[in-house]
Amino acid sequence: MVSHCTRRKIKSDSPKSVKNFALILKILSMIYKLVQSNTYATKRIWLLKMYVLNFHRDIYYTDSQLFGNQAIVDNIINDISCMLKVPRRCLHILSTSKGLIAGNLRYIEEGGTKVSCSCATAVAVPSNIQGIRNLITDAKFLLIVEKDATFQRLLDDNFCSKVSPCVMVTGKGVPDLNTRLLIKKLWDTFHIPIFTLVDADPHGIEIMCIYKYGSMSMSFEAHNLTVPAIRWLGLLPSDVKRLNIPKDTLIPLTKRDQMKLDSILKRPYVTCQPFWRKEMEIMADSKMKAEIQALTFLSSDYLSRVYLPNKLKFGGWI
Numbered sequence: 001m002v003s004h005c006t007r008r009k010i011k012s013d014s015p016k017s018v019k020n021f022a023l024i025l026k027i028l029s030m031i032y033k034l035v036q037s038n039t040y041a042t043k044r045i046w047l048l049k050m051y052v053l054n055f056h057r058d059i060y061y062t063d064s065q066l067f068g069n070q071a072i073v074d075n076i077i078n079d080i081s082c083m084l085k086v087p088r089r090c091l092h093i094l095s096t097s098k099g100l101i102a103g104n105l106r107y108i109e110e111g112g113t114k115v116s117c118s119c120a121t122a123v124a125v126p127s128n129i130q131g132i133r134n135l136i137t138d139a140k141f142l143l144i145v146e147k148d149a150t151f152q153r154l155l156d157d158n159f160c161s162k163v164s165p166c167v168m169v170t171g172k173g174v175p176d177l178n179t180r181l182l183i184k185k186l187w188d189t190f191h192i193p194i195f196t197l198v199d200a201d202p203h204g205i206e207i208m209c210i211y212k213y214g215s216m217s218m219s220f221e222a223h224n225l226t227v228p229a230i231r232w233l234g235l236l237p238s239d240v241k242r243l244n245i246p247k248d249t250l251i252p253l254t255k256r257d258q259m260k261l262d263s264i265l266k267r268p269y270v271t272c273q274p275f276w277r278k279e280m281e282i283m284a285d286s287k288m289k290a291e292i293q294a295l296t297f298l299s300s301d302y303l304s305r306v307y308l309p310n311k312l313k314f315g316g317w318i
Contacts, residue, residue: 077093099169100151109128129182144171175210181225195231196231200236205264213226234316241282241286273318
């Protein structure tokens, strides 16, 4: 759980706070109606010009002039969830998922739809994680993949069939609420090892920390969203040197990267992870970062054929 969360006050006694307070009351009234009618508000898919898809919540479209933009709605819903000390799903507000699942997993969605994931194609993470039931798997581990491109490459290489039965999940970068809820539900249900595969850079480490320890914005609900047992499988900064990855494939840390890395190193939970700290110090000393794709310079299928199988076989995680 995030132990260094911050607090902020929501005022209603000044002219500047009038609009924000009105927005809170407006959304509270809508939540009341949703709960009373036992219905849910979620993000809709709207077809725009040139068939571009854009995602917005039902709530936003009821009065877009009042709300201004989607980010304002998201922040207010988080504030209400925090003030009432209940998860967002208890407010009958669901998020549209961007994450994907693949591998050895079957379940039934709230509406009764049977879902059978496979090793060849990915399935979208459900919008209502609380509603899924009858989860079944023979998986020996769960692999969280940071980036969609890496996830798709592992599917193309048929990784799930080459190693022990497993489940793979990607949040396509920073994970959304449903992807985090799914990881937590899979852990609570099966208690199988969970590994992360992220870039050897501060951004990848930050994403891994969100799954393991939580995020600042959702710190009040960290106990429902985090899995402290998650392990860092790769790409480790020490792996970059050990595997002799060509230096011209590495990327110098930017000033922003260095600030992010320094910030992570100062977090209280890092003191409990000496091996994580050592890896981050290796990165800081080298002033270089590496993407998972750097492994393709060793061979096109090195990640799925050599790197991951060996790491899993010989316990190469921290």
